[in-house]
Amino acid sequence: MNAVTDNNQPWSREEFEEKLRTKGQGYHIYHPIHVAMYEGKLSKEQLQAWVANRFYYQIGIPLKDAAILSNCPDKEVRKEWIVRITDHDGVDGQVGGIEAWIQLGEAVGLTREQVTSLKLVSPGVKFAVDAYINFARQRPWQESVCSSLTELFAPHIHQQRISSWPTMYPWIKEDGLSYFKKRLTEARRDVEQGLSVTLEYFGKSREMQERALEILQFKLNVLWVIADSIMLASTDVTTDGVPYLRQPVY
Numbered sequence: 693m694n695a696v697t698d699n700n701q702p703w704s705r706e707e708f709e710e711k712l713r714t715k716g717q718g719y720h721i722y723h724p725i726h727v728a729m730y731e732g733k734l735s736k737e738q739l740q741a742w743v744a745n746r747f748y749y750q751i752g753i754p755l756k757d758a759a760i761l762s763n764c765p766d767k768e769v770r771k772e773w774i775v776r777i778t779d780h781d782g783v784d785g786q787v788g789g790i791e792a793w794i795q796l797g798e799a800v801g802l803t804r805e806q807v808t809s810l811k812l813v814s815p816g817v818k819f820a821v822d823a824y825i826n827f828a829r830q831r832p833w834q835e836s837v838c839s840s841l842t843e844l845f846a847p848h849i850h851q852q853r854i855s856s857w858p859t860m861y862p863w864i865k866e867d868g869l870s871y872f873k874k875r876l877t878e879a880r881r882d883v884e885q886g887l888s889v890t891l892e893y894f895g896k897s898r899e900m901q902e903r904a905l906e907i908l909q910f911k912l913n914v915l916w917v918i919a920d921s922i923m924l925a926s927t928d929v930t931t932d933g934v935p936y937l938r939q940p941v942y
């Protein structure tokens with residue numbers, strides 16, 4: 693077998709999964725705002741800005757999942773995928789992720805209105821989240837499933853917050869952490885489904901496997917830009933003595 697043919701061989705299922713997992717090196721857990729958050733270095737105002745901005749991602753996720761459902765003709769996949777929407781919206785009297793996030797907002801000292809009005813959301817966060825939703829509207833459903841695979845890395849960052857916040861930010865009410873606790877189990881289940889679709893669908897050729905890695909990189913970029921935008925919006929920057937306007941005026 694010559695080198696050219698060799699390069700075009702698909703990776704084995706295990707190798708392909710390993711390549712996807714290695715992408716975790718670019719996860720937003722390593723973004724300066726998340727490192728500072730973990731180390732207890734954020735001010736109350738910065739944490740509030742993070743929670744208020746991230747709310748836009750939280751409400752975008754069910755829209756993204758509804759777009760995936762609308763593109764997916766496979767009933768068995770839809771039956772499993774639909775749970776992601778009820779996880780966030782709530783069902784049968786149970787608090788969903790969106791409500792739990794609003795409660796997180798209240799636990800860090802924001803009002804419900806401050807969170808849900810979206811007045812504190814920066815333009816960069818809107819662009820990034822909208823790009824993720826639009827990707828799911830426009831691309832084949834298997835590509836959108838692949839883009840959700842940053843969830844492979846999410847339990848680690850959620851666990852970090854559960855362990856560090858009570859010590860680093862004792863002023864945050866303890867029940868504010870319930871969103872992250874709830875996601876620990878949900879994300880593990882989601883990842884099993886997302887990974888099996890991705891390994892199967894993109895596993896057919898090296899070209900498709902490489903496409904899957906590109907898609908995962910796109911999603912890592914979405915998360916990174918969200919973090920960049922929040923950091924900029926919550927940091928005092930001065931140009932020539934003129935303070936940077938932290939919140940856009942609509």
Ligand SMILES: O=C(O)c1cc(C(=O)O)c2c(n1)C(=O)C(=O)c1cc(C(=O)O)[nH]c1-2
Nearest residue numbers: 753839840841842843845846849850875915
């Ligand atoms: O707090 C985080 O850092 C974080 C990251 C991610 C992610 O990696 O996309 C998700 C979540 N949280 C999350 O709570 C969540 O429900 C979620 C759904 C998805 C998705 O792409 O479908 N990602 C994430």
